[in-house]
Amino acid sequence: MSDAGAPTWRLPPRWVLLVAVLSIVAAEVGGGAMARFKVELTRWARDGMLARPGVHGLVGVRDVDERILDEALVKFDAGLRLFHMHAEGMGLVIIATSMVAATVIQRAAARRAIIALLTVGGAGYPVGYLAWSALIPAYGLERSKAIAEWLVWVPFGTATIVALWGLVGCVAWTMLARRRA
């Protein structure tokens, strides 16, 4: 920083940066694969759904079934898109917020805990969208969403939110302590 006496940014541990970059790489690969293999992915999902008509409520009437299949395929595609978007975004969020935590939080235990939660939560959360998409053909829309929600989105999302508000508290505390000193 240019201000005299102001601290410079501290880097978080190397593994945190690696996880963040891997998340961005996975997002890029996911985005590329979505575009390149759109037809193959759609065919795979459609075949999976047709193989389990009971799960998806298919009745054997073309007009009805096509509507159900279309809706499920839109959700399947949305899950892949949301994975792409969230993995890119959360990779950047991990880098930015873990730098703030590494720079601002003085207590080692608190710093380690918040950085770990930010990294694990941030990298894990987008995987839920991938899991949701992958599970739709086998489990149907609602069940796959519930599985992704309780196994991935709730735990990893909660970790991120708790860590971010903890970081907000630490930054505010540091500002107050500096003003008092």
Added chain:
Amino acid sequence: MLALGETAGAAMSRLKPEIERYAAGRVAANPGAHGFSGSAEYDDEVRERAVFTAEAGLSFFHLHGEGVGLVLFFASSLVAAVVPGRRARAALYALLTFGGLFPIGYVVYGAAVLELGRDAGVELAERWILAPLGLAAIAGLVGLAFALARPRV
């Protein structure tokens, strides 16, 4: 802003029925603002459009909260690193921080749509919140671009 954006995303997902119910309730409480005609079919369509717009406001808040938070973080780091002169830095920090509040405009957007009607609510949020805050962010980023483009001595 990142924390608010994350929390809004979680709320959107976990509290979707409650948010929809609240939004529909607010629309019903302001029939004049939404131009209800008394025809159930027409009024239902108006209600659905208003609730959808309010939900879109929350969704934009989630998206922009995360994105603008990151832009603010990286841009202000660049200002600290490359802009000479305390006053110039302070001005750019102020513009970027003011611009960093831009996503709040979408919360106002969602709430105003429910209270004032779709068109009036969107107009209010765009004119009085989103435009000034967005212009501040743009001015801050343009100032940073000028600082980066200046030849170094």
